[in-house]
Amino acid sequence: MSNATSRVGFVERIAAITLTTAFCSIIFFVNGAMLFTLRNKGVFRETARYILLFNLLLVDTLQLSISQLMFCLSAFRFTLSYPVCLLLCLLASLLTKMSPVLLVAMSLERYVAVCHPLRHASVTTVRDMAVFVCTLWSFCLSIFFSYVAVIIVARSAAADKDSPTKARNTLLLHLFQLSLCLLVGFVERIVTITLTTFSYSIIFFVNGAMLFTLRSKGVFRETARYILLFNLLLVDTLQLSVSQLMYCLSASHFTLSYPVCGFLCLFASLLTRMSPVLLVAMSLERYVAVCHPLRHASVTTVGNTAVVVYALWSFCFFTVLIQAFLFIYHYPFDQLESLQMRQLCSYNTLLLVSAGQIHHTVSTFFVFISAGLSIIFSYVGVIIVARSMATNKDTPIKARNTLLLHLFQLGLCLLSVLYITLLSKIATFFEWLVFMRLQCFLFICFILLPRGLGSLVYGLRDQSLRVLFLYHLCCHVELSVAPD
Structure with a gap:
């Protein structure tokens, strides 16, 4: 057997x-x-x-x-x-x-x-x-x-074999960890880019629905406050797209040539200056509507509003042209082997010369300080008129809340300006993976969300826009909206 x-x-x-x-x-x-x-x-x-x-x-x-x-x-x-x-x-x-x-x-x-x-x-x-x-x-x-x-x-080893055995097990653990480390950096970039792109797509859709709403009716195209609001949301949407593009390039460690990087940075700088000056124009329009109601119709015509918008774009474009001239004149291009950048595209990479840094800092904070003072002046004027009126105080109160909203938006714009400075400080305190996650969080909070806040607040707050905005936002599905 x-x-x-x-x-x-x-x-x-x-x-x-x-x-x-x-x-x-x-x-x-x-x-x-x-x-x-x-x-x-x-x-x-x-x-x-x-x-x-x-x-x-x-x-x-x-x-x-x-x-x-x-x-x-x-x-x-x-x-x-x-x-x-x-x-x-x-x-x-x-x-x-x-x-x-x-x-x-x-x-x-x-x-x-x-x-x-x-x-x-x-x-x-x-x-x-x-x-x-x-x-x-x-x-x-x-x-x-x-x-x-x-x-x-x-x-x-004749005795004390525990130490070599533990070392062997530790090495096996290192083998497993090192194999994972080969993928961690790549996966981290993919996750952060996917998360920011998803947030960007939602905010871009909301802004697009609001922009389409503001161009869908003649009353919106011929009213000063809606013309200024359209320009503000257009600037926010363009700045949103440029910021997302530059974030993806940075997260992918993709370098650009100096002309392309300079164009993107200067275009972003132009849009950064446009937001506060448009908020100033919108605040002054509300100030005229409340404090000088008899002159409001003659002052805020379509022609005058178009002139103001063109003047604001020209002013910001002129400041950016000065910045571009300083960059081209002072940057040591003759010491470069090629126009291909070896570092990632950012303001800190381009503004190496003191003249460019001084102009960028002074012009940016001049715009924001002037905008803040103008909005505060409009707010004080509206408050004085509201206290002096015996009846019909709803209009000054709404105008006051709108000016507070403008002041809050100006603060968010200032946070987006300080975003790069804040990142450079954070990078010295944290390791790379933690920095990548913090950068993603700060980018969503300081850059993406403020750009979509205006469309939601104005679209839901304004009774003239609310129904039509929700109709376009919900892809032409009719919703019943209760009036205030």
């Missing part, structure tokens, strides 16, 4: 080994044909994706061979010496770690090819790929040798 059982067990082992060896031979032949194909043509040997694919298939083929060898030895119950077994296990561990890091490299190569096609050829050269692959192998080999050293010490 025992002989029969042993013969059955032997036959089962032979069948299992034969079956796995047959599969291994087929897969080995397929992989070998693919490896030969990848080395047969020069175009494959000189293209980054095929170089990485060759290394991945080579690792898979070696891992396949070692796994099949260890399976056969286990099935035959063939024992090995400790050095040979240790060598096979650690070599299998080395190959196991090479597969995921090569997959990461291939994924990043495809990401660069699709998202940054103009830079793909310069980044994925044969030399760069060779250096990158050698770095990956060196990285895994360093972990391999560290693990070997710990195992040897653990075997040779």
Whole structure:
């Protein structure tokens, strides 16, 4: 009975080994044909994706061979010496770690090819790929040798084997952590970009519905307060888009050329100055409506409002032109090897000269201080008129609340100006991952949300706009809105 059982067990082992060896031979032949194909043509040997694919298939083929060898030895119950077994296990561990890091490299190569096609050829050269692959192998080999050293010490220690065993377990934990670290940075950027883009899309849709509402009726296109509100929301929407674009470029570590970066920064500077001066115009319009009601109709005509809007755009454009001239005149372009920036695009990168920094700081705070004083002046005038009126105090009270809203919006605009300065201070206190999360949070709170607050507040607060705004916001689904 025992002989029969042993013969059955032997036959089962032979069948299992034969079956796995047959599969291994087929897969080995397929992989070998693919490896030969990848080395047969020069175009494959000189293209980054095929170089990485060759290394991945080579690792898979070696891992396949070692796994099949260890399976056969286990099935035959063939024992090995400790050095040979240790060598096979650690070599299998080395190959196991090479597969995921090569997959990461291939994924990043495809990401660069699709998202940054103009830079793909310069980044994925044969030399760069060779250096990158050698770095990956060196990285895994360093972990391999560290693990070997710990195992040897653990075997040779006569007493106190707990320390080497704990060190070995710690190294295994480091292997797992390091494999995750290869993906953490990339995943962190994707998550922050996705979160900010989702918030941007919602706010952009709300602003778009409000802008469409303000252009859908003739009464809105011919009333001074709605013309100014349209320009304010248009500026907020443009600034929202430019800020989101620059945030995505920064989070992706994508560098621009100096002309493109300068254009984006100057355009953002123009929009930053437009918001407070438009708030001043809207505050003065409310001041005239309450304090000088008999002259309001003759002062706030469509023609006069258009002249004011053009004058405000011209004033802000002129200040930006001065800033552009100072940048072009003082920046040391002759010391640059090329116009491609090596740092990320931001004001801090461009405003290296003292004249540009002084002009930017002085002009920005002059606009905000003047805007604050103008809104406070309008608020005081409305309060005085409200106290002196015996009847019909609803209009001054509404105008007072509107001016308080303008003052609050001005404060939010000032926060967006201080956003970059605040980030530069925070970066010195926190590590990179924490800084990325704080940057995402501050960007949503200081840049995105204030740009969508105006549309919601004005759209829901103004009785003339409310029903039509909700109608467009809900994609032409009629809603019943209770009047105040």
